Amino acid sequence: MTRRTGAVGYLLLLPTALWLILFFVVPFYSLLATSLYDPAGSDFRGYEMTYAWGNYVDVVQAYWQPMLRALWYGGLATVFCLVLGYVLAYTIAFKVGRWKNLMLVLVIAPFFTSFLLRTLSWKLILADDGIVVDTLQFLHLLGEDGRLLATPIAVVAGLTYNFLPFMVLPLFASIDKIDHRLIEASSDLYANPVVGFFKVTWPLSLPGVVSGTLLTFIPASGDFINAQLLGSPNQRMVGGVIQSLFTDANDYPAAAALSMILMVGIVAMVLVYVRRAGTEELL
Amino acid sequence: MIGRWIREHLVLMLGLVVLAYTFIPIAVVVLMSFNDPASRNVYRFDAFTLDNWTDPCAAEGMCAALGKSIEIGLLATLGATVLGTLAAFALVRYDFLGRSSTNLLIFLPMASPEIVMGSSLLALFVASGFAGQLGFWTILIAHVMFCLSFVVVTVRSRLAGFDDSLEQAAMDLYATPAQTFWRVTFPLVFPGILGAALLSFSLSFDDFIITNLNAGTTTTFPMYVWGAAQRGVPMQVNVVGTVMLVISMVIVVSGEVASRRRTAKLT
C-alpha cells in the first residue's frame, strides 16, 4: 500500500525510538566503557578508566569453558527446539483444521506461568527419586547411580522446554503461509509425502526456520537459570558467570567484558542474517 | 487398517504429544500448590493440603513482592503499549528515512540475551551515578524497554492486515480524520492492541534476569522465587503460579470462544 510521507511519521516513532536508543543502545557504550575499567577498582571506591583491553584477554582465558558450554548447550537446545517445534507448528498449521487458533493459544498458555516456577517443576520431575529417573533406570538407559539433575542432559532439556515457544511461533507463521495447493501439485507430480516435504514444505518454511533459530539460540545461550537450577557448577554457562561477577564478585569490568563479547557475537549473527534477508522479514 | 490410520494421523499424534509435553511442568506447579512439604529444603510432594490456598500470604515477603510485580507490570504495560502502538502506526502507514535501521533497532531487544541487556543497563545506571538509586524506577525503565519491541510487532501485524478502503469510505461519508480514526480504525485495531498489552504484562511480570541486576533492594515476585529456591521454596508460590495460569487461560480461551461465537452467528 502507498505510505504517507510527512513529519507525523517521525513524531509517532520518536518516543519509541528514543526510549530504545537511550535504554538499549546507549547502555552498550556504558558497557564498553565499564569493560575497560581498571579491574582493581570496585563499585564502592569507583572505577578508573584505563582502557584495559587486557580485561578481555583475562576474561576469555578464565572463562572459555562456560563460553563454549553456552554455545554448545544453546545449540543443542536450538536443534531440539527445531525438531519439536517444527512438528508442533506443522501440526497446528495443517492437521487441526478449525481448531488452529485454539491450539495456538494452548501452545502459548503454559508460558504465562513463571519461567522460574516451570524450571523448578522440572527439578522435581527430573529428581533422583522421581518417576523419570526411575523409568530410565528400569529401562537400563541410566545407570544404578545415574542422575539427570546436575548433568548437561537436564540443563539442555530445561533450555529446550523453556525456549520452545520462541521457535514455534515464527515457524508457525512461516508454515501457515504455505499454500496447500502447492503440496497437492507436488503430489500430482509423483512426489510421495516425504519427498513433498523436503522439496516443497521445508524450503518454503525456511524464513521461519531461520528467524526461529535466531530467536531461540541467542537467548538460550545467554541463559543461566536452567543451568543454575537444574545443573551443577560443572554445567555453568557464560550467563551465570556474568551474573555472579556482577552480584557476588562485584567485578564489573570482567562482567562487562564478557557481556560485550556475547553481544558482539550476537549482533554479528543478526547482521549476517539481515544481509541475506533484509530487515522487513525481521518483524 | 490400523497401520493406515497411524500413518495418516502420525504427525497429528506427534504434535499432540509435544503439546502435552509443554503442559507437564504446569501440571506439577498446580499439583505442588496443594503440597504440604515435610521439609522446606526438599522439593517433593508429601501430603495434600488446602492451607496454601486459604492462606497464600503466609509466606513471608511473597505478597509484597507480588504487589510490586503487579504495580510495575501495569505501569510498564501502559507505557509500552502506548508508545509501541504509535510506533507501529508509523511503521505501517508512513514513509521515512532509516526504515532498515529502525527495524533492526526494534528487532534486537527481542533477540538479545537478557543477561546482556541487564548488564548494559546496570552499566549505564552505575556510570550515570544512579548506583545508589536502583529500584522501582530503574526496573520500570528496563521493562518498558524490552516490552516495546513485542508491542510494536503485535500491533504492526494487526495493522498490516487492515483494509484501508474502509478509512477512505469513512472520509467519503463525511468523517473527518479524527472521526475516521476513532470510529473505524481504532475499533478494528483494538484486539491487536489488547493482545499486545497482555503480552507486555506477562513479559514484565515474569522477568527475572534483567530485573535482578537492576533492582537494588526492591524485590519482585520472580526475584522472590529465585531467592526462595536457594533457601527453600514455600508452596504458596505455586498457588500464585496456578492462579496466573488460570487467569491467562481464562482470558485467552474466552477470547477464542467469543470470536468463534461471533463467526458462528454469521453462518
Place this chain on the structure above:
Amino acid sequence: MSQVAERPDSTRGPAPDGAPYDGLRLRAVTKTFGGFTAVDTLDLDVPRGSFFALLGPSGCGKTTTLRMVAGLETPTSGTITLAGQDITYAKPYRRPVNTVFQSYALFPHLDIYENVAFGLKRRKASDVDSQVRDMLELVELTSQVRKKPAQLSGGQQQRVALARALINHPEVLLLDEPLGALDLKLRRSMQIELKRIQTEVGLTFIHVTHDQEEAMTMADTVAVMNAGVIEQMGAPADLYENPRSTFVANFLGQSNLIPGAVTSRSADVVSVDMQGVGVSIPPARSHTDGDRGWVGIRPEKVLIGAPGEELDAPGNTIPGGVVTDVSFVGVSTQYLVRMPWGQELQVFQQNTGRHRLFHVGEQVELSWRPEYAFLLDISQDALAGAQKGDDE
C-alpha cells in the same frame, strides 16, 4: 492531449456565459504518479441528473479519475468544479460526493443500520432513523437491518453499499465497478435496479466499468477512456455505430478493419480503393484526412452470400471470399471468411431461418450497405482495444 476537443460532439458544454455549469466539470485534469501519467489533461462535462459511464480497460485511468472526483486523490493539475464550486482540493468529507466502492468497504464492526446511517450521523442530520428505514426499504433490505456485513450475501452487501451512499443525497454518486463481484444473473438484475433507482431519485450517477455491455445498457452517456485520455464520448448507440478510433471500434463490440487508399473525396461521398474493390463511405463517418485509412464495418452489418447471388441490401460487394470457420452460437452463426488479400473477416448472421448456412471451404461474396461503414486513421493500431479472451 485529449483528442476530444477537436470533435463536434465534444465533451465541453456550451461556452461559459455567466451562469455556472450546473453539472460536474473537469478541465485539463492531470494525474501523474512518479513518472507515470495515469490521467492526461482530461476535459469532461457530466450533465446534472444523467447516468454517465466511464468505460475503459484496466489501467486506463478511469478509477483514478473517479477517485479525484471523490477527493481520495488530488489532481497534479487541472480543476474540478461541481455546480460552479471549485472542489479540486476539497477534502472528501467536505464534498457533496459519495462513492460506492468496488469492494463495498462496509464497516465490519457496525451493523447494517449503523453503516447506512454513518454519513448522516457525521453530518449531524436530524431524523436519522426514518431516513435509514426509508432507504433500506428502497433497496429491499429492511429485514437485515441489525445484521453485520459478513452475514450478508454479495448482492445484499452491494445494496447496503449503495444505500449507504445514496442516503446522503449527494450531488454526484460515484460507482467504482460495483457489479464486478456479482454473478451474471445478479449483475443483470442489479443493472436494471441501479437504472431504476437513478431515474427515481434523479441524482447524477458516474459509473466506472470495464464491461462495455454494462456501460451501454445502463448509461445515457458513455465516455471511452484509454491510457489516460477520453477517446470518444456520446450516447451508446453513437459510439457503437460511428466509432472515431480503432480503439473504440474494437473495444465496443467487434469490428473488421480493412486497409484501403482514399481515391476521392466529395461532399456526399468518400471513395476508397479497398484491396482492389471500390467502396464508399459517407463523409460524416470518415474520421481521417489522410490518403489511406482503415475501412471499418461491424460483423453483424456484413451480408454473406453465394457468388453472384442477389442480396437484400446491395451495397459495397467484395467477391472472392472463402469460409474458413463456422461457429453456431444459437442466436447467430459466426463466420470467418478469408478474403483474396489474405485477411480474415468476421461475419455474424442472425439465425432468422431465412438464410442458408455456409460450410467451411465454400466460396462466398461479402457485401454491406455503405451507410454502415466508417473510415479511421491508418496510423492507429488495428488491434487497439481488441479484447483477447476474458482478460483485458
